[in-house]
Amino acid sequence: MIVVILFFLLLLIxxxxxxxxxxxxxxxxxxxxxxxxxIIVQQMFAGLDNFVILAIPFFVIAGNLAxxxxxxxxxxxxxxxxxxxxxxGTAIATIATCAFFAAISGSGIATVVAVGSxxxxxxxxxxxxxxxxxxxxGSAGTIGTLIPxxxxxxxxxxxxxxxxxxxxxAGFLPGILLAVCWCVYVWFVSKKHGYGESTKYTxxxxxxxxxxAVPALMFPVIxxxxxxxxxxxxxxxxxxxxxxxxxxxxxxxxxxxxREIPKIFFDSLVTSATLAIILxxxxxxxxxxxxxxxxxxxxxxxxxxxxxxxxxxxxxxVVFLIAGCFMDLVALVVVLAPVLAPxxxxxxxxxxxxxxxxxxxxxxxxxxxxxGVNLYVTMNVSKLPLTQVVKGVLxxxxxxxxxxxxxxxxPEISLFLPRVLG
Numbered sequence: 001m002i003v004v005i006l007f008f009l010l011l012l013i014x015x016x017x018x019x020x021x022x023x024x025x026x027x028x029x030x031x032x033x034x035x036x037x038x039i040i041v042q043q044m045f046a047g048l049d050n051f052v053i054l055a056i057p058f059f060v061i062a063g064n065l066a067x068x069x070x071x072x073x074x075x076x077x078x079x080x081x082x083x084x085x086x087x088x089g090t091a092i093a094t095i096a097t098c099a100f101f102a103a104i105s106g107s108g109i110a111t112v113v114a115v116g117s118x119x120x121x122x123x124x125x126x127x128x129x130x131x132x133x134x135x136x137x138g139s140a141g142t143i144g145t146l147i148p149x150x151x152x153x154x155x156x157x158x159x160x161x162x163x164x165x166x167x168x169x170a171g172f173l174p175g176i177l178l179a180v181c182w183c184v185y186v187w188f189v190s191k192k193h194g195y196g197e198s199t200k201y202t203x204x205x206x207x208x209x210x211x212x213a214v215p216a217l218m219f220p221v222i223x224x225x226x227x228x229x230x231x232x233x234x235x236x237x238x239x240x241x242x243x244x245x246x247x248x249x250x251x252x253x254x255x256x257x258x259r260e261i262p263k264i265f266f267d268s269l270v271t272s273a274t275l276a277i278i279l280x281x282x283x284x285x286x287x288x289x290x291x292x293x294x295x296x297x298x299x300x301x302x303x304x305x306x307x308x309x310x311x312x313x314x315x316x317x318v319v320f321l322i323a324g325c326f327m328d329l330v331a332l333v334v335v336l337a338p339v340l341a342p343x344x345x346x347x348x349x350x351x352x353x354x355x356x357x358x359x360x361x362x363x364x365x366x367x368x369x370x371x372g373v374n375l376y377v378t379m380n381v382s383k384l385p386l387t388q389v390v391k392g393v394l395x396x397x398x399x400x401x402x403x404x405x406x407x408x409x410x411p412e413i414s415l416f417l418p419r420v421l422g
Contacts, residue, residue: 002027002028002031003024003025003027003028003031003288004024006023006024006027007020007021007024010023010024016274016277017278017331017332018274018277018278018280018281018282018331019277019281021278021281021282021284021285021331021335022044022281022284022285024285025040025281025284025285025287025288026040026284028285028288028292029284029288032288032292033288033291033292035291039287040284043283043284043286043287044280044281044283044284045280046283047279047280047281047282047283047284047286048276048279048280048283050158051233051235052154052157052158052164052233052234052235053154053158053276053279054235054238055149055154055164055234055235055237055238056151056154056155056238056272056275056276057268057269057272058235058238058239058241058242059149059150059151059154059238059241060151060268060271060272061242061264061265061268061269062104062105062238062241062242062244062245063104063105063110063144063268064105064110064264064267064268065242065245065246065249065256065261065264066101066104066105066110066114066216066219066245066249067105067110067113067114068249068255068256068260068264069245069248069249069253069255069256070249070253070255071101071104071114071216071219071245071248071249071253072097072101072114072115072118073118074209074212074213074215074216074253075097075100075101075115075213075216075217076093076094076097076115076118076119077209077212077213078209078210078213078216078217079093079094079096079097079100080093080199080209081201081205081206081209081210082096083096084198084199084200084201085198085199085200086187086198087187087190087191087196087198088186088187088189088190088191088195088196089196089198089199090119090122090123090126090128090196090197090199091123091128091132091133091136091186091190091195091196092183092186092187094115094119094123094136094137094140095136095140095179095182095183095186096179096183097115097119098111098115098137098140098141098143098144098179099140099143099147099175099176099179100217100220101114101115101144102143102144102145102146102147102150102175103147103148103149103219103220103224104216104219104220104241104245105144108141108142108143108144108145108363108366108373108374109141109144109373109374109377110144111140111141111143111144112137112138112141112374112377112378112381113377113381115137115140115141116134116137116138116141116377116378116381116382117381119133119136119137120133120134120137120381120382123136123196126195126196126197127194127195127196127197128190128195128196129195129392130382130384130388130392131384131388131389131391131392132189132195132392133382133392134378134381134382134384134388134389134392134393135389135391135392135393135394135395135396136182136186136392136396137378137381137382138367138374138375138377138378138382138389138392138393138396139182139367139374139393139396139397139400140179140182140396141366141374141377141378142363142366142367142374142400143175143178143179143363145330145359145362145363145366146171146174146175146178146356146359146360146363147171147172147175148167148168148169148171148172148224149168149223149224149234149237149238149241150168150171150359151275152330152359152362153167153168153171153355153359154234155275155278155279155330155333155334156330156333156334156337156355156358156359157355158279158334159279159282159333159334159337159338160337160341160351160354160355162351162352162355163352164227164234165227165228165234166352166418167352167355167356168224168227168234169228169417169418169421170352170353170355170356170414170415170417170418171356171359171414172417173413173414173416173417174356174360174403174407174413174414177403177406177407177413178360178399178400178403181399181402181403182396182399185395185396185399215248215252215253216248219241219244219245219248222240222244223237223238223240223241223244224237226240228421246261278331278334279334282331282334282335285335286335286337286338289338289339290338294339302343302346303343303346303347308347309347309348309349310409312343312347312349313349313357313408313409316357316408317357317361317404317405317408320332320357320358320361320362320364320365321361321364321365321368321401323365324361324362324364324365324366324368325365325368325369325372330358330359330362333358333362340354349411350411350415352414352415352418353411353414353415356407356414357404357407357408360400360403360404360407360408361404363400363404364397364400364401364404367393367396367397367400368397369386369390374393375389375390375393378393
């Protein structure tokens with residue numbers, strides 16, 4: 001009880017999540033066990049003693065490098081060639097670009113900054129309401145956590161002890177389904193209200209745009225292809241991604257300066273260090289709850305009170321939706337993963353499928369105030385107040401919620417590719 005009270009008290013007063021977890025775990029170890037305090041340091045080290053975790057800083061660095069260069073601009077041009085002829089084509093191209101850039105950056109924030117700074121002014125110029133332009137970019141930016149490579153997915157895999165490659169594969173179909181649903185909505189609204197203009201290219205212009213975009217388009221093919229073919233581990237592929245993005249930004253697009261690289265590396269490592277602290281501290285709490293056999297006790301309570309799998313999934317969704325309003329949901333899943341594991345096994349929920357459910361609920365958390373980080377990044381990019389950004393995001397958030405429920409109750413959508421490609 002002391003651990004739970006302290007956890008939520010520290011969380012409510014704004015203490016960083018990693019230190020909330022660590023302080024709560026230390027209080028539990030000192031109060032309820034006679035284990036020497038040395039175990040705290042040992043478990044913090046054990047939480048980081050995993051080769052896969054090295055992939056996180058590499059993917060964060062690659063995403064920030066791409067956001068500072070011309071990669072996003074060439075992706076926008078390529079997607080506009082494909083979708084520009086449709087009604088609402090520029091808005092649809094924006095969503096498609098966010099989905100593709102997500103496969104480069106793996107970060108929702110980087111996606112909003114890189115794509116939003118280019119597309120929000122362009123959408124407004126074509127007659128889209130400012131709220132709608134901000135809503136499209138802010139919402140589509142969250143897809144960076146779902147379409148691989150994704151740093152949050154790696155964190156969840158470490159916590160759940162599952163395959164990063166399979167988790168990445170599981171994100172493709174849900175990501176595509178979500179993007180398609182958003183695109184259909186944008187097409188319908190644009191057609192109804194007459195938003196946007198058709199953008200047409202000649203064959204020669206289209207060929208030139210795609211030729212310039214080839215290096216950016218090849219990024220996910222090279223990185224993810226190296227993982228799925230077995231040529232490289234996720235960590236090695238992450239290192240390859242950094243080298244590749246530096247080469248194309250320095251020598252192909254020639255927008256990134258060598259003197260800018262150290263600062264980008266430093267900022268990326270600060271972000272990665274934050275994630276590492278959460279993982280390290282979560283391992284201490286994991287050790288405590290495992291030693292006290294709390295997962296088995298909680299699983300017994302849940303399975304007694306919750307009658308079936310459908311009710312359990314709805315309960316998880318409601319809990320995640322509420323928690324995502326106040327804290328980083330991925331960090332919460334990292335903490336709760338060992339506790340939930342027995343209940344997931346009881347209801348027959350595949351850990352890979354649970355990972356996708358968690359990531360999609362984390363997307364919702366990025367769009368719900370007061371914690372929703374994508375809202376504040378979109379405010380900064382669009383220069384709109386929070387109320388207007390929230391209003392613009394709302395329809396896309398409702399679609400995301402509906403797709404999340406569909407994915408949760410139809411596990412084959414996320415598990416199809418991992419099972420087929422194995």
